Amino acid sequence: MKGRAPSMSKHHDLPGNQRVVVTGVGMVTPLGTGREEFSRRLFGGEGAIDVVRAFDTDASASRLGAEVRGFQPREFISAKNLRRMDRMSMITTASARLALSDAGIAVTAENRDRMGILFGSAFGATDVTVQFEDTLFAQGPGAVNPILVPNTVMNAPAGHASIELGFRGVNVTVTHFAVSAETAVAYAVSEIRRGTADVLLAGGADILSKFYHEALSKFRGLSPDDGEPEGARPFDKRRNGYVAGEGCGLLCLESLSCARKRGANIYCEISGAGLGSSPVPPTAWPRDPEGFRRTFLKALGQARIDLPGVSAVMAAANGSRVLDAVEADVYEELFASCADRPWVTSIKGAIGESFSGGGIRACALALSVEKGGLPPTVGLERPVAPLNFVTGKKVETNLRHTVLSGISFGGTYVCLVFSRCAK
Amino acid sequence: MNRKKRIVITGMGTKNAIGGNVSEFARSLEEGVCGISQIDLFDTSEFRTHKGGQVKDFDPRRSIPEEFSRKRMSRADALSMAAALEALNDAGLYPLPENIKENMGVAIGGGAGGLLEAESFYAEMLKKGKERSKYSRLSSLFCASSSDRIAASLELLGPKATFMTACSAGATALGYARDLIMGGHADLMIAGGVEPMCRLTYAAFNALKSVDEDVCRPFDRNRSGLSLGEASAILVLEPLQAAQNRGAKIYGELMGYGVTCDSFHMTAPDDKASGAARSMRAALADSGLTVEDIDYINAHGTATPVNDQTETRAIKEVFGSRAYRIPVSSTKSMHAHTLGASGALEGIVSLLALAKRFVPPTIHWRERDPECDLDYVTEGARSMGLRAVLSNSFAFGGNNTTVVFGRYEGQGAVHE
Numbered sequence: 001m002k003g004r005a006p007s008m009s010k011h012h013d014l015p016g017n018q019r020v021v022v023t024g025v026g027m028v029t030p031l032g033t034g035r036e037e038f039s040r041r042l043f044g045g046e047g048a049i050d051v052v053r054a055f056d057t058d059a060s061a062s063r064l065g066a067e068v069r070g071f072q073p074r075e076f077i078s079a080k081n082l083r084r085m086d087r088m089s090m091i092t093t094a095s096a097r098l099a100l101s102d103a104g105i106a107v108t109a110e111n112r113d114r115m116g117i118l119f120g121s122a123f124g125a126t127d128v129t130v131q132f133e134d135t136l137f138a139q140g141p142g143a144v145n146p147i148l149v150p151n152t153v154m155n156a157p158a159g160h161a162s163i164e165l166g167f168r169g170v171n172v173t174v175t176h177f178a179v180s181a182e183t184a185v186a187y188a189v190s191e192i193r194r195g196t197a198d199v200l201l202a203g204g205a206d207i208l209s210k211f212y213h214e215a216l217s218k219f220r221g222l223s224p225d226d227g228e229p230e231g232a233r234p235f236d237k238r239r240n241g242y243v244a245g246e247g248c249g250l251l252c253l254e255s256l257s258c259a260r261k262r263g264a265n266i267y268c269e270i271s272g273a274g275l276g277s278s279p280v281p282p283t284a285w286p287r288d289p290e291g292f293r294r295t296f297l298k299a300l301g302q303a304r305i306d307l308p309g310v311s312a313v314m315a316a317a318n319g320s321r322v323l324d325a326v327e328a329d330v331y332e333e334l335f336a337s338c339a340d341r342p343w344v345t346s347i348k349g350a351i352g353e354s355f356s357g358g359g360i361r362a363c364a365l366a367l368s369v370e371k372g373g374l375p376p377t378v379g380l381e382r383p384v385a386p387l388n389f390v391t392g393k394k395v396e397t398n399l400r401h402t403v404l405s406g407i408s409f410g411g412t413y414v415c416l417v418f419s420r421c422a423k
Numbered sequence: 424m425n426r427k428k429r430i431v432i433t434g435m436g437t438k439n440a441i442g443g444n445v446s447e448f449a450r451s452l453e454e455g456v457c458g459i460s461q462i463d464l465f466d467t468s469e470f471r472t473h474k475g476g477q478v479k480d481f482d483p484r485r486s487i488p489e490e491f492s493r494k495r496m497s498r499a500d501a502l503s504m505a506a507a508l509e510a511l512n513d514a515g516l517y518p519l520p521e522n523i524k525e526n527m528g529v530a531i532g533g534g535a536g537g538l539l540e541a542e543s544f545y546a547e548m549l550k551k552g553k554e555r556s557k558y559s560r561l562s563s564l565f566c567a568s569s570s571d572r573i574a575a576s577l578e579l580l581g582p583k584a585t586f587m588t589a590c591s592a593g594a595t596a597l598g599y600a601r602d603l604i605m606g607g608h609a610d611l612m613i614a615g616g617v618e619p620m621c622r623l624t625y626a627a628f629n630a631l632k633s634v635d636e637d638v639c640r641p642f643d644r645n646r647s648g649l650s651l652g653e654a655s656a657i658l659v660l661e662p663l664q665a666a667q668n669r670g671a672k673i674y675g676e677l678m679g680y681g682v683t684c685d686s687f688h689m690t691a692p693d694d695k696a697s698g699a700a701r702s703m704r705a706a707l708a709d710s711g712l713t714v715e716d717i718d719y720i721n722a723h724g725t726a727t728p729v730n731d732q733t734e735t736r737a738i739k740e741v742f743g744s745r746a747y748r749i750p751v752s753s754t755k756s757m758h759a760h761t762l763g764a765s766g767a768l769e770g771i772v773s774l775l776a777l778a779k780r781f782v783p784p785t786i787h788w789r790e791r792d793p794e795c796d797l798d799y800v801t802e803g804a805r806s807m808g809l810r811a812v813l814s815n816s817f818a819f820g821g822n823n824t825t826v827v828f829g830r831y832e833g834q835g836a837v838h839e
Contacts, residue, residue, distance in 0.1 A: 049811045059553050084689065113701060116684060123565060124587070132623060133545055140469045141626040149627040150819050152586035155805030159566035162686040168698065171684030171822055172595055173587040175533070183584050190602050196705065197683070217556035241557045274584035275608050277528070282495065283562045291580065304605075323729040410571040 001296045007140040021421055022267040025363040026201075028091040028350050030066035030116045030245055035096050039367050043394045047350045047378040049232055049243050050341070055210035060217035065208055065231050066245035066352030076173055081164045084147060088248075088370030092157035093164050093206045095248040095359075099201050100165065103252035103264060107166040114170035116197050117158045117250075118188035120180030120204030120357030125156035127209035157205060170197045178316070180204050181358030182406035182414035186255050186273040189416075200260050200398050203359025205248030216244050219283065223319055227368075232353075233379040234346035235324050235389060236318035245352025247358030256421070268369040271401070272303025272417035280411035285322040289330045292405075292413050296330065299403060299415035308335055310341040311399045314365040316407040318353040319379070323407060326351025330387040335387075343397065345390040349379035358406050358414075365418050369399045431831060433671040434514025434659035435771050436506035438486075439758045440476035440652055442511055449775045452783040453804045454753060459638045459650045459759050464539070464620050474654025475697040476759025478502065481775060488559035491829030493575045497537030497563040500572045503617035507573045510613065513532025514659040515671055519577055527610045528581030530600040532592030532616030532821045533566025539621040546566065553606060566763075569617055572598020581609045587763075590618055590723075590818035591682075594658060594766025596828050598680035600660050615657035616764035617636070623807045624762070625651060631690060639726035639751035641758070641785050642735070642799045644792035649725040650658045652759025658766035673835040674774040678712060678811065678827040680707025692733040692817060699723075699737035702823035703813060707741075710827040711810055716741045717749060717827070719782050721769050723813040724761060725760050732794045736813065737798075750807075753784040764815035773812040773828045780808045780839040 027033070030048030031041040040046075051057075052065040068091060073082055076094035085093065095115065100107070107115060127149045135144050148154050155173035162171055162394035171190050174183050181204030181388045218220050223241030224230045232243040259266055276298060278291025286292065300306065313331065317324040349366050351357060368374050373396045380391050398418060406414040440458025442448025451458070475788040485492055486505035493501065507529075511517040519527075530686045543563045548556040562568070567585040574583050582603055586592040593616025600614035626636045628651055635648040636705075666673055683705060685698035694701065707713065723734055731753075739746045754772050755761075759770050776782060781804050788801040813831045818824075 013713070079485050112686070113683070116682075121587070129623070132627075133542065136622060136626050137546055137549060141471075141629055142469070143620075144626050144630045146630040146632075149631055152627065153624065153775075153819060154591045155589050155818065155820040155822055156689070159684075159689055159822065162684045162821060163688070166686055168684050168686040168701070170682045171588075171820075172682060173820075175585045175587050176570075176583055177565070187599060187602075188585070190606055194602070196709070214553065215558055215561060219562075273608075275528070275584075275603070277574050277580055279578045281492075281575070282568060284572060294580070298608075407671075410567065411575065412571070414565075 009306055013260045017195045018195060019256035019269060020192045020253055020271045020407045021256050021259050022251045022366045023254055024099045025101025025366055026095040026102055027249040027363050028068055028071055028094050030068055042364055042375045044375060045376045045378065045393045049352055057213060059214045062217055062222040062230055064243045066243060067208060068247050077164055079109055083208050086128045086151040086153045088205055088207045089157040091158040091248040093161040094162040095250045096165055096201050097252045097308050099252040101236055105199060109223050112166050112168045114169050114198040115167035116171045116200050117161055118184040118200055118202040119158040119173045120184035120356050121154050121175055122177050122180045122206050122210060125151055126212040129153050130211045136240035170200060176408060176412050177410050178355045178408035179358065179406040179412050179414040180356040182416060183415055185251060185362055186414055188277060189270050189273060192253055192255050197301055201253045201254065201300045203250035203362055203390050204255055204356030206354045206356045207247040212243055231379055232319045232349045234319050234327055234349045235379050235380040236380045237384055239319040239321060239324060242320055242353040245354040245357060247351065247354055248358055250362040251362050251366060267366040268418045269421040270416055271419040274299030274302060274415040276413045278411040283409050284327060284411045285320060286397055286411045287322055289326045291411055292407055293330045296415050303400050308338045309401045310342045310403060312402040314361050314404045315344055315346040315407045317346040318348040324384060327407060328387060331387055332385050341388045343390050343395060345374050345376050345377045346388045347375055347384040349377050362404055365402055365404050369402055369418050369420055372396060372398050373415035396398035428605050430660055431606055431663045431666050432578060432658050432674045432677060433661055433666050435674065436509025436513060437654060437656045437768060437771055438478045438481060438502050438544045438759065439768060441758050442479060442554035449779060452772060452775060453575045453781055455784045455786045457638060457757055462579040465622055469630050470625060472636045474650060475620060475639045476650055478653055481624055482532040492826040494759060497540050498573065498619040499617045500569045502561050503531060503657060504570040504573055504618060506570040506655035507613050507655040510659050510761060514525050520563050523611055523759055524611035527579045527581045528583055528603060528612050529570040529572045529579060530584050530596040530612060530614040532586045532596040532763045534618035534769060535621045535624050536566035537563040539569060539619050542622050568588055575612040588763050588818050588822040589820055591766055591816040591822045591824035594816040595682060597770055597826055601677050601724040604660060604662060611661045613657055614660055616767035616807040618653050618764040620653040632749040633727050635726060636699050636803060637788050639756060641724040641726040641756050642731050642792065643788045644724040644790040645676060646728060646731060648727055650759040652761040654758065654761035654764040654768050655769050656764050658770060665740050672836050673831045674831040675831050678758035679706050680708055680710030680824060680826045680827040682689045682807045683823045687821055690819050692729060696737035698821055698823045699734055699817055700740045702825040703741045706813065706825035706827045712827060714745050716811045718809040719776055719812045720749055720751040721773050721812060722751050722753045722818045723815040726757055730826055730830050735795045735797055746797055750782045750805060752783055752799045754783050756786045757766055769814045770826060773814045776812055777828060777830045781806050
């Protein structure tokens with residue numbers, strides 16, 4: 001990796017040429033809060049899927065969820081700011097604090113204007129919106145609570161996090177269904193490369209709520225869609241839908257030069273990104289593998305690596321019949337001629353599908369590259385395809401170039417290459 | 424910054440309160456037409472205010488050809504689709520040539536998305552019960568739906584993203600689209616914003632007491648709040664070289680943009696105006712321009728007491744004595760505050776000002792505020808040639824975005 005040219009496409013001028021590295025991870029997830037707990041339980045092969053406790057699921061066809069439990073916002077957020085925050089803002093702000101602390105970065109008057117956040121959410125604070133609409137319809141516009149207003153907008157978590165932690169640079173909230181967090185990370189990488197920020201937190205959050213769970217159920221995405229046992233089984237022949245999850249995961253990104261200068265621990269480099277689409281009907285998962293295949297290859301092209309260079313894939317598969325089959329097809333075809341086929345794993349069997357879970361998955365992949373190991377695909381017993389799946393328990397293996405695959409219903413793809421960075 | 428690929432705007436489309444298309448919009452801006460009046464999209468009888476900048480007489484069946492599915496399209500989807508088709512036609516790219524679909528994408532600043540329709544669904548669900556409600560009606564609730572619909576209808580294979588930074592979302596989408604082209608992720612981008620009116624937004628701004636009961640009066644001493652509006656505004660962005668090669672007409676150049684955060688308060692701007700000032704400085708730096716190059720500032724100018732004062736202070740901080748010599752206007756006085764669409768809509772305003780050599784006015788202004796003492800172009804549109812325009816968009820959450828557009832001279836330049 002040493003002396004390697006900055007990853008950029010050959011025939012295009014990039015606005016900047018900074019290499020971008022991950023120096024911190026912060027998360028509030030169904031598998032725990034903060035790097036230690038999350039990492040221990042994730043690599044320990046634990047799953048966090050259980051019967052939902054926070055609300056009744058009587059109106060849903062599913063009872064399961066992957067909930068964030070035992071989270072204590074007061075450990076991370078001042079009382080003054082806490083009272084203005086909704087739950088999504090809390091888990092985001094806590095994750096932001098954890099990521100900065102993991103990176104060993106303190107926000108000061110000198111660095112705050114060069115620090116910021118790129119935040120992704122698929123659905124935003126549906127709990128607040130429903131509460132707001134309930135008041136509006138039941139009691140009329142005079143009764144709505146002004147303090148709720150900013151929290152109905154999706155940029156609230158990033159705004160609250162900036163107020164609590166003090167960073168004043170680039171601050172953007174992006175959404176694009178199941179690739180919301182991956183899009184945020186790709187944009188953050190581009191911002192650091194063009195030099196508009198030194199440090200950016202990047203990832204995303206979504207939360208479970210009663211209305212949201214019911215709506216997902218009515219859209220027939222949740223397991224079980226066939227009367228068989230409910231559960232999350234990515235890439236398994238018996239999969240019958242996904243289990244809804246929640247949580248937040250944020251990477252701390254900075255330029256390689258900045259990280260080296262301060263002697264930071266570097267998890268990995270983000271060496272390339274591919275972004276693409278394919279036309280599918282609204283809210284449908286893509287059935288044609290071509291869009292994802294092309295985007296996956298674009299990301300490798302940007303990172304200037306070829307297929308045999310890929311050691312592992314953090315897959316998007318969540319237990320959906322269509323999504324998992326299409327994704328497996330693409331890997332099977334792409335890597336058919338590779339002597340050493342990459343490991344493939346999906347952690348959505350452990351943390352469920354939270355749509356902006358790309359943030360948590362990005363943290364998991366950064367930890368994997370650093371540790372030289374991969375967490376297993378919980379729930380996978382009978383693989384849908386002859387791929388090199390991580391099942392049962394973690395594998396220990398040196399990872400050089402890995403890919404975080406993001407695939408969304410509506411036909412949107414974001415793939416990011418996480419590469420090992422020479423110390 | 425010579426290395427930079429220059430990115431130009433070759434097509435524009437809009438639906439807003441003072442224009443059903445870009446040429447009508449341009450005429451209204453020059454004439455100082457007010458689009459703020461009684462709204463009829465939903466019943467406002469229980470609300471404190473009743474006016475807004477509604478898109479009148481919008482019929483998706485007239486604006487969107489039959490070949491595109493209109494099934495379950497929200498008002499936001501339809502408004503943005505109509506504007507995208509207008510922009511592509513304007514750019515000479517409709518029907519789209521097959522060979523550009525692969526590297527063409529969509530970036531949209533969103534706001535309420537399909538909430539207007541979701542509210543009708545929700546009201547019905549409360550009455551009829553969950554079992555008898557059609558949840559499929561929620562399929563276009565979320566903002567990413569609009570870019571998905573546009574991209575799928577046109578069979579685009581490039582990147583998609585949707586921005587949710589409230590009132591700066593449309594501006595950020597333009598900047599991101601430029602970066603995607605510069606970074607080699609796309610050759611051509613459809614970028615802009617869309618905001619439909621809905622009850623939640625209307626109730627929210629009323630609850631915050633930030634809406635003027637009458638028409639908004641930006642920079643006026645007795646201003647008492649904004650006027651809510653709705654709009655779609657879509658631009659076609661491509662590299663200058665590509666535009667010249669295909670003989671396209673060119674409105675102007677997207678020179679640069681800046682994004683900052685107040686880190687101060689969720690709904691009030693930073694009292695020292697630092698976030699807004701840093702946003703303008705970042706955009707100038709990214710453009711490679713100085714304050715001397717800017718000939719017009721398209722203000723955020725919402726007409727809330729605090730925004731206009733803070734923005735004026737920020738302009739003075741950044742521009743120094745030049746602040747008094749640059750025209751500054753808020754076109755929100757005409758088309759109202761279109762929230763998630765506003766950055767893109769005012770991008771169109773900026774590009775029309777550059778191409779048609781005029782500064783649009785701030786209408787409804789009556790009395791000077793000692794704290795707002797710049798040249799707000801209150802006497803009506805002003806004819807003048809402009810070299811570069813700076814457009815501000817500041818949002819709840821402390822999200823600030825400033826975009827700088829430059830005049831383009833040369834092959835394909837639109838000049839009138």
